[in-house]
Structure formats: C-alpha cells, structure tokens
Amino acid sequence: MSTAPNVIRRALNGAYTLTTLTLFVSGTAIFLIDNVAETTRIIGESMTPAISPDYNTTGASDGLLFNKWAPSLRNLNRGDIVLFHSPNDPEKVAVKRVIATEGDSIILDARRRPTRQRDGAELPETRAWDSMMGRVVMVPEGHIWVEGDNWRNSGDSNRYGPISKSLVQGKAVAVVWPPKRFGTRPWEGFRSRTKVTPGEIPRDGEGAGLINAIRNG
C-alpha cells in the first residue's frame, strides 16, 4: 500500500530510527572513549625507537590503545607509558614514559639538558634544569617524572618539571597499528639513564610531621 501518507510515515519512521540509533551509538562511544579505553596515534619522535620508530623518516605513526579506567590509573609504575594533558598547553595531549613516582629521588641524565630546538640556545628551562643537575631531586607528592625515550628530541619533565598525577588520562596497553605489530608492547625493557632511588612520601611516622602539616594546612 504505497499511498502518499504511508510513504511519508515510513520515511519519518526511518528517519526517527536512524536518528535515535546514531545518538545511541555515538553516546555510548563517547562514554566508552572518555572512561574506558581510547586509541590514538603517536606523532613525534620523542618515544623512538619503541613507538613510532619511523616517524622522522617516513612520517608513519603508531597507534596505541590506552586504558582510561580511573581505578587502574591510580597505580602508575615506573616504566609505564602514560597519556596526559600537556602542562604547557591544556589542549594538547602528550605520551611519555613514567620514570619516577612520588617520593622517589632522581639524579638527572646529563644528556637531557633542555635547550632551544633549532640552535641549542639557552632557555629559562635550561637555568632551572641546571640548578637541579648534580643534586638529588625528590619528586613531590602526587606528581610523577616523565621522560621520552629519545633523549635527543623530547619535551618532557626535563623541560617542565614533574607533572601532577591528576593530569594523566590513560595508560598504554598495546600497539594496535601497524598490523604487523598489533598486540605487542615494544616499550618494555627500557633502561633509563636517569637514576632513580625509590622512595615514598611518609604518611605516618617521624618524617610525616612536615608533610602532614602542609597537607592539612
């Protein structure tokens, strides 16, 4: 019965179904990408050779799957690859490796002195880094020290200092692109030249007095 009202009714029905289906699918996708897992391409050569090894020759970037489930982001271990909002630009997202967590003491790697990219001139960050070089620096409470694997070209904590753990959005699970490296975790087994002495922020006991005084005002 293809009368005009029926055709219109069927078209409206189809449009309604399509709209609700699109809203439902996109809403669920947004919820999952925000809270459960997300895949993103890693551009830049700061994590070579583990991730995006051919970026500066062919421009090929790896795709990584990140776990964004909040409870599992509470334990970050040294060596994890994390996705975080960049402290210098809130709209940019960066991917680096966790070198030290709160309470650890680190000795900076002399090769990673931050200078201007094109000509090696000194920046304000260079002066801050020089004041930390040679001394033992403790990562403050609630913060982590992140570095890119490629010491030659990486904007990381050597430039902007330890970052707050609240900035971390996700933890890398596995590579998903290119297909021949699907499921691998090529970043494991990296030895960092930044020396880390594990430690903890004292919560109870003798050293806790000052820390608790600061925490509680």
Next chain:
Amino acid sequence: MLRSSLTRLRINRDASILLRLVQRSRLASSKTPPKPNAFDFHQKRTSETIVPPASSQWTLSSFVRPLPDLGRIPSNVAAYLFCACIAFHIFSEYGFVLEGAYGISMLPTIASDGDWLWISKYYRRGRDLKVGDVVSFRHPIRPGEYAVKRIIGMPGDFVLRDTPEKGHMMMQVPNGHCWLVGDNLTYSRDSRMFGMLPLALITGKVLGPVRWSGWTIPYLEKLEHGLQPAVLDDGDVE
C-alpha cells in the same frame, strides 16, 4: 445514532474474535497436518523431507529458530534506562552539573556545608576563563579529589606568591597555568601551597550556588566577580 453504530462495531468485533477462536480450535483438532513453521524444520529434519512454506518463498527466518520472547516491557525499560544513563553522563561531562561543596576555604562566597554548586563544563581546561572566576579543578596533589577556588592570575599575569602580610615575592604565571586563591585566605589551601595549577586540570566554572527562596523555589545566586575597578576617592579636602 452513534451509539447504535458503536454497538454494531462491538458486535462485529466480538463476532470476529469468536470466529477466530473457532478456527483455531478446528485447526488444532484437524486430521490434516498443520502448516509447517520454523520449529518444524529443526524438529523433523531427520525423518521427513523439508516441506517448503506455503507461500513457496524461502526466507532466512525459515531456517532460524526465533528467540524466546523475553516479554516486551522489561527489555524496553532496560534500554531506556541505559540510554538515560548515557545521556546523563554526556550532559554532566560536557554541559552542566550540580556538585555538593564542603569546606571553609571559600567563605563567605560558598557555605561551609550544604551548598550545591551549578558548574558549567564549557569552561573546562581553561577555555574562556578570566581572572575572578570561581572554578572547580582536579586537585594537583591528591589525585581523585576535586576543589573549588577563585582564579587570581591567568598566563602572563604577575601574582603575589604568599599572603600579603607574609611576603612580597611576585611570580609571573607561565603558559598553560593559572594561580588560584580561596576567598577565605587564612584557611585556604590553594596555589600558595601547591603552586601554579595546569589549566588542563580545570573541570569547569562555578556559575553559582543554588539557594532556596522561601524554602520551595530554587534559584541560582550569581557569584560576584570579586575585582572592583579602582575608584578615585576624591573626597573634598577642607
């Protein structure tokens, strides 16, 4: 006139129902085999040849056993509930949200307990924020906690590092950060304690606490900007 036609309609409807019942019972008790349906293909495949459907048209449903009927109402309710949860999450993540506030650091602007703040998520990560706005942010030192403070400095501004009586060192707010101070200076843990806050940690702007007028009608009390323009006090000097 109308009533008689309605009664005729009802008589017709009842008669058709009765007729259908009679037909069904006749079918059940008849000697001839009933029309083949989907169940029969699975049950009788080994012993009998497959009888094509009466309409002589094979469809996928001819071979597939239909799913058991869960009952329409519960599955609809579950689907609508799921959609409502997704919609609520998207609205509270990207639109507006009501959050309860607790603490004395923003007195007298925000009460120490019981105030519900109407937060706009449009301003997350520092978009369109200005000095004087009250914002909610993820705490930089205690992961998982949120706090509410007022912006005193945006990137490029010079701010006093300590409380005015306690020091006079000033710092310039770098790119991508801001300086937050609570309204109750004495009892507020803010940027004077944890330093510059990355703008990426800001989750939204507090448009105001929801207050009640006359115990029944809620209204949004707009928060004061906090910064007054300088006034030239030109009192007459006698």
